[in-house]
Amino acid sequence: MAEPLTATTAHQGAGAVSVKRARSVDIYAPQWRNFLFVAPYLVFFVTLLVVPLFWGIWLSFHKADTFSSGPFIGFGNYVRLFNDRIFLQSIWNTFYFVLLTVPSLALLGLFLALCLNRRTRSAAVLRGLFFSSSVLSVTIVTLIWRIVYIPDIGLLSMIFGLFGARAPAFLSDPSLAMIGIAIATVWWCIGLPMMLFLSALQQIPQDIYEAAALDNANRWQTLRSITLPSIKRSFVLVVIIQIVFQFQLFGQALLMTRGGPNNLTKPIVFYIYETAFRRWDLGLGAAASEILFVLILVAAMVQFLVSRRKADV
Structure with a gap:
């Protein structure tokens, strides 16, 4: 005999149906309302x-100034650039500066990280001192180093004077001006590579070092076989970050040498600034900006691909 349907069994039946429906819903299905959380960032x-990038590309094909976009001239601005001796000199200056600073920052940052990777109070104080320069503005950094480089009465002249020698004229000698800017930049930017390497070193398990010590491995063997392979990805990251940063040299050259002597310290960004905001040739400045973008992209990708190929080998 069939059991009569009561309110309790009806309620249980409805609950079972609702559970089945809930289980049928895919919990991994995209919830479009989550887009609201990233919408402010995307805006x-x-x-x-994105908009400035494509706007700059559009401007680079026009004879534009501050007041109008001007007529379409195709690759005319790019032809003008590569016929400009000062622009070609600025490309070389930028590459020379990158070659001076990026290897120095990577190797010196690694050296400092290896020296200061200790749980002592003195190491913590030194880490703070080396990183403190990174929080300074470019104006303060250039002011400090202009005082250091002042002929006859600067800090560098005083140090050389103790040995009866004359300090190099870093800001006026054509062969030393870019080196002087590079020294100031390395002092300013060394904190970030050091901290990135420190973070990578502290992720290496100590068990590996203990096993190496049991095998009587010396410090050089441990560094070559354990430490450097373990931080290889961090080294590539530091190099790529510094390539992107140092290609954008501007403030140091503007405030320390004004691009001189004889345009030998004028980087591409300085050339863009003068062209677009002093000569009001926005089309030519936009074309130079796009060339800088391509140079940074190519340099970073080449470094990444070369490092990845070495890692695969």
């Missing part, structure tokens, strides 16, 4: 990065 990303 700023598109407004401040």
